[in-house]
Structures are given as structure tokens and as C-alpha cells.
Amino acid sequence: MNPDIRRGARAFTAPLDRLIAAIRGTATNVGGLLLLLVALVGLFSLLLPETFPRPTTLQAMMFQLPELGLLSLAMAIPLISGGINLAIVATANQAGLLMAWILTALMPPDVGGPALALWLAGALAAGLLLSIVIGLITGVLVAVMGVHPILVTLGTMTLINGFSIYFTRGRTLSGFPEPLILISNETILGAPISFILFVIIAIGIHVLLTRMPLGIRIHMIGSNLEATRYSGVDTRRVLVSVYLLSSLLCWVAAIVMMARFNSAGADIAQSYLLITILAAILGGVDPYGGFGRIVGLFVALCILQAISSGFNLLSLSPNLTLAFWGLILLAVMGIKRTTASWRARHRST
Amino acid sequence: MRSLAEAIFGRTETALAAFILLAAAVFSFASPYFLTLSNAADLVEAYSVTTILAAGVFVVLVSGGIDISFAATASAAQYLAAYVATSYGFPALPSIALACMLGIVLGSVNALLTYYLRVASIIVTIATSSIYYALLIYFTDGTEIYNLPDWWSDRIVFFRYATNSGDIVRITLPIVIMAVVALVTRFLMSRTRIGRQIYALGGNPEAASRIGINILGVQLFVYGYLGFLAGIAGFVQAHRVHQAVPTAMVGQELNVLAVAILGGATLSGGVGSMGGVVLGVLLLAMLQNGLNLLGVSSYFFGVVIGLAILVSTSMTGYAEKRMRRRHVLKAN
Numbered sequence A: 001m002n003p004d005i006r007r008g009a010r011a012f013t014a015p016l017d018r019l020i021a022a023i024r025g026t027a028t029n030v031g032g033l034l035l036l037l038v039a040l041v042g043l044f045s046l047l048l049p050e051t052f053p054r055p056t057t058l059q060a061m062m063f064q065l066p067e068l069g070l071l072s073l074a075m076a077i078p079l080i081s082g083g084i085n086l087a088i089v090a091t092a093n094q095a096g097l098l099m100a101w102i103l104t105a106l107m108p109p110d111v112g113g114p115a116l117a118l119w120l121a122g123a124l125a126a127g128l129l130l131s132i133v134i135g136l137i138t139g140v141l142v143a144v145m146g147v148h149p150i151l152v153t154l155g156t157m158t159l160i161n162g163f164s165i166y167f168t169r170g171r172t173l174s175g176f177p178e179p180l181i182l183i184s185n186e187t188i189l190g191a192p193i194s195f196i197l198f199v200i201i202a203i204g205i206h207v208l209l210t211r212m213p214l215g216i217r218i219h220m221i222g223s224n225l226e227a228t229r230y231s232g233v234d235t236r237r238v239l240v241s242v243y244l245l246s247s248l249l250c251w252v253a254a255i256v257m258m259a260r261f262n263s264a265g266a267d268i269a270q271s272y273l274l275i276t277i278l279a280a281i282l283g284g285v286d287p288y289g290g291f292g293r294i295v296g297l298f299v300a301l302c303i304l305q306a307i308s309s310g311f312n313l314l315s316l317s318p319n320l321t322l323a324f325w326g327l328i329l330l331a332v333m334g335i336k337r338t339t340a341s342w343r344a345r346h347r348s349t
Numbered sequence B: 001m002r003s004l005a006e007a008i009f010g011r012t013e014t015a016l017a018a019f020i021l022l023a024a025a026v027f028s029f030a031s032p033y034f035l036t037l038s039n040a041a042d043l044v045e046a047y048s049v050t051t052i053l054a055a056g057v058f059v060v061l062v063s064g065g066i067d068i069s070f071a072a073t074a075s076a077a078q079y080l081a082a083y084v085a086t087s088y089g090f091p092a093l094p095s096i097a098l099a100c101m102l103g104i105v106l107g108s109v110n111a112l113l114t115y116y117l118r119v120a121s122i123i124v125t126i127a128t129s130s131i132y133y134a135l136l137i138y139f140t141d142g143t144e145i146y147n148l149p150d151w152w153s154d155r156i157v158f159f160r161y162a163t164n165s166g167d168i169v170r171i172t173l174p175i176v177i178m179a180v181v182a183l184v185t186r187f188l189m190s191r192t193r194i195g196r197q198i199y200a201l202g203g204n205p206e207a208a209s210r211i212g213i214n215i216l217g218v219q220l221f222v223y224g225y226l227g228f229l230a231g232i233a234g235f236v237q238a239h240r241v242h243q244a245v246p247t248a249m250v251g252q253e254l255n256v257l258a259v260a261i262l263g264g265a266t267l268s269g270g271v272g273s274m275g276g277v278v279l280g281v282l283l284l285a286m287l288q289n290g291l292n293l294l295g296v297s298s299y300f301f302g303v304v305i306g307l308a309i310l311v312s313t314s315m316t317g318y319a320e321k322r323m324r325r326r327h328v329l330k331a332n
Helices: A003-024 A030-047 A055-080 A088-106 A113-145 A149-168 A178-185 A193-211 A213-223 A225-230 A235-261 A272-282 A294-313 A318-348 B004-009 B012-030 B037-046 B048-062 B070-087 B092-117 B121-140 B173-191 B193-203 B205-210 B215-241 B253-262 B274-293 B298-331
Strands: B157-162 B168-172
Touching: A030 A294, A030 A318, A055 A088, A055 A193, A055 A213, A055 A235, A055 A272, A055 A294, A088 A113, A088 A149, A088 A235, A088 A272, A113 A149, A113 A178, A113 A235, A113 B298, A149 B253, A149 B298, A178 A193, A178 A235, A193 A213, A193 A235, A193 A294, A213 A225, A213 A235, A225 A235, A272 A294, A272 A318, A272 B121, A294 A318, A318 B092, A318 B121, B012 B274, B012 B298, B037 B048, B037 B168, B037 B173, B037 B274, B048 B070, B048 B173, B048 B193, B048 B215, B048 B253, B048 B274, B070 B092, B070 B121, B070 B215, B070 B253, B092 B121, B092 B215, B157 B173, B168 B173, B173 B193, B173 B215, B173 B274, B193 B205, B193 B215, B205 B215, B253 B274, B253 B298, B274 B298
Parallel strands: none
Antiparallel strands: B157 B168
């Protein structure tokens, strides 16, 4: 190719290159969060030298983290795209209920061996299919009708919960086959299978968001949907992918939750919904979209889990944990605000 | 020229009214018990707490913000009033005033944090909601207060009327409070200076600030007003169920938000009317009652609300989109 043309093309794509570099760039604002995490772990280790800095505590934390973690990932992707998905817990519960129904009501109780594997695979596939349908419907409503995602997902959340409650009459289904329970009970090299699953998925989502065209486009529509559309990106397709991905993550969360609680119901884990937003924002996801990284979210989840475990070992009420989470979020926001205005003042002088 | 369909569906209020008439016609045709006066009064009373809260949320939405801490605020205010009334024998007015004052204080905290941290109000109120609620449960241990004084738990009937068929229509305290709140909110939003400032702030915050509107002042008013109404709603809720339960209203946040949005308030702010909110509540109440009378399981109601929200928001969203496109075409 003619070098002049190539140079011209490069000049034309330079802003995009810069954007992609910024999205891929090393996490700059995760440093502060890591510092906070280290400070908290140090504080709890000082207060609880006998119980906190122990492998068992770490393992307990790894058992508890995955379900909130997976749901937070399901929330973070729509947030980065400038939207939100309020239906994540509802989706996870409904997928869980469908799988639980197949495994408890349809499957004969004394199945074993290959037949059991087949039943399990069938149940998982049914849950997967349901979450795909929910994700597609949500995505199409957001993309085509041009309605704000808060409203769409408020509607789908109410609708999905409505169906779950209608079909179960508020009951829970429990008693699942052994192999499923293992996900949240068995450990490999000291780490629970559910935690390993979560880490692998988190890395996958990180790669998707930072290294793949879809991820870059998700960031772009989060910054400016119209500009992205005018630059030739099929924004509707991206939006549908966002809610499809979110819904798929809910399906994985549903499997982990089934394994951990050994039950499925319409009301399980409803309090997680707002906590996932809290975790994502704490992790540096911009509530207005366009920015946020999975590394930050992961550190934020570790911070929340460290507080929860530390308070638990100090025999403080779980309610105080929730209050402290809220305070931490406000404090981090306040620090960000003051450093931003401090920087702005020093740049101008 | 606007087509007839656009004239009807362009405004949320007219669309809601049309749906209400349609639902009323279908249900009264299907069940003779529907649309009796006593039935209507019961319906309205059942939705009184939701309407009072929705009025406050509506004001916040018009200003361009969102608040989801009001359920925690209402619970805290209710508990505080119940506590001073039972443990210290506070009479009616001081107890209610204390509840409303706590509501205003907690609401103002939201306003201050939103203003000074420059963070989306939904984030601030998620955080404060966690804090308010967690502290409430921590300090109360989640225990209920059953022995409310008589002035609080006795049913107050302002107006009683026996119809020819023997049904009794009661206009009770919750209905009256709800009506007063709706009227005051309507007056406030459409006839006062602060109301117009709230619309201006929601429509375009930058412009509102340039023409000299005190943004912090308006935000303090808006969130304080929701807190005040949360205090009243907490009082009415305890009046209806004869006890103060710290967890009674938690989980209602998104339902109330849904009602305000069904009534035509948008998340971008600057739009909406109190009449629309009342119509939205009316539609939900009628759907719930009509389906009950038709023998549809009450478990099915969540599905109906979900559909109602999706249909109404899709309709307004689609109408807005078409209107925008037309503006673009005209400009060219």
C-alpha cells in the first residue's frame, strides 16, 4: 500500500487508537482500591490475629464470593454500556427454578451414572435457553424501542418475578443431585470449584471487554451511543449482545447459587440486586457508562468480602456490614471527587 | 397534522385514561361486583401508602434524580414515631412531626451528598439506603412494636355511606391523607415558584443554573419533600396494619418507582404530572381488583404489573423516538 495513504488512514483512526489504548491500558485507578483492600486486611489482621489471617478464612471468603461476583459481572457489563440490568437476580432465580424443577419434579429420583449426566446436561441446557430468551427480549426492547434500560429492566424484572411467583406460589425447590452440589462444596488445590469458575469467567469477560471488537464497542456506546452509531457500528446489535451476555452470566450465577443453597426460589438473593450496583461503582465503573474495568470490580468484591468476613469474625451484626459497605462507597466517591477537583486546580495554575 | 392515535397515545395521561376506561368496561361487564362504590373505596385505601410515596418519588424524578432510599426512610420514621409514642407516651402531633422531621433530615442528607459528591443520585441513594436500613435493623434488632396507642391504630372514618344494596362505603384516614398529598403535590408542582424551578432543573440543569436557580436549594427541597412524605407514608402504613415493623416497607422501592414511571414521569427529568401518577395507581388498582374478581390467582399479579410497565414505557419511548425523527426531518 502507498505509505502516504497508510499514514493518512492512521491519522484518521488515531482517536480510535487512543481510545482502544485507553481501554486496554493498565488499570490506573485500581491502585487506590488495592491500597484500601490491603489496609482493611491489615486492620482486621491486627484486630483478629488469631482468626483473620488464616487459610480457612481465605477459603471461606472464596466460598462466599462467586455468586455475588457473577451477578456483579452481569450488572457491570450493562453499566459500562451506559445501561443497567435490574432483572439480574430475577433472571438468575428463574433460570435456577427451571433447572431445579427439571431436576426435582421431572427426573426420577434413583437415576445414576450416564442417565444422571444426561439429565443434568438437559437441565443446564434448559436454563441456558431460558436465559438466552430473556436476554434477547431485554436487548431488543432496549435497542429497538429506545426506552431507557432502567425502565425496560424494571418491567422485565417485575414480569420475570411475577412468572416465578405464579408458577411456584412462593415455594422453594430443593434437593439436587450430588454432582451439582459439588460445584460449591468441592475444592481444587484449596480453591472452591465455584471460585475457580468465577475467576475464569471474570478473566474471560475482561479479555472480551478490553481486547475484542465487541468489548470496545460496548465501551463506545457507553460513552456516546449516537456517535458510535454514526461511526458505522450497528449499535442495536451491540445492545442486544450486552443484555444477552448479562443474562448468560445470570445463568452461571443461578447454577452456583443452586449448588450453594441446595435450593431455588423466586425470592432468593433479592438483596443482592442493589449490592451488585454498589460493587460495580466501588470498582470504578462509571454509572453513566463508558468506563470501568473488571480488575477494579474484582478488587471491590474482595473489599466487600473482607469487610463481611472481618465483621463476622468480630461477631458484629451483618447489618453493620451492609451499613459499612454503604459508607465505604460514599467515602470512595468523596475521595475521588476531592482528588479530581484538586487535580483540576493544579492543572489550571 | 397529528393523527388521532398520536393525539391519544402521545400523552401518557390520555393513554392511561383510555386504558382505565377499557379495563373498567371489561371488568364491570365480567363481574357485577366491580365498580361498586365500596369496592372502589377499598381499592383506593389499599394503594394509599404507595400513592403517597409515589408522589414524592415523582417530584424527585421531575427534578432529574432518582431516590430509592425512601423505603428505608419511611421505615425509620415509622419506627421512631412508634418508639416515642409507646415508650415515652408522646401524643399524636409531636410523634408525627418527629417522623416527618427524621424523613426531612434523611432526605436532605441524600441531597447534600448528591450535590457535593457530584455522583448520580441512584448511586448515592443506594448507599444511603443500605446505611439507613442497616442502622435501623441494628438498633431495633428487627423487633416489631405492636402496642401502638389508640390514636394511631384506631380506624378513623370521615364519611360513611350505606348503599342501597347494603354495602358500606367508608372514606377513611388513609384515603383523606392520600388525597391531600396528591392535591398539595399537584399545587406545588404546577402553581408555585419552586415547582417550576423543579421542572426547569430536570429539563436542563445547566440552563437552570445559568438563570440563577439555586440548584442545591431545589435539591434540598426535592429530597426533603420525599423524606417528609416518607414519614407520612410510614405513619399511614402503621395505621393500616396496627404495628410498626422495621422491615415492612423495604423491598417496595422499585414497585413505587414503577408506579411513578407508569404515570408518565421519565428518568431524564423535567416531565410528568401528578395527575398521571394518580391515574397510574388507579390503573394498577383496577387491574389487581378486576383480576381478583375474575378469579385470576393473585400470584399472577406480578406478571400483569410487569406487562403494564413494559407496554406503557415502550409506547411513550416509541412515540418520543418518532417525534424526534420528525423534528430531524423537518429541520432538514
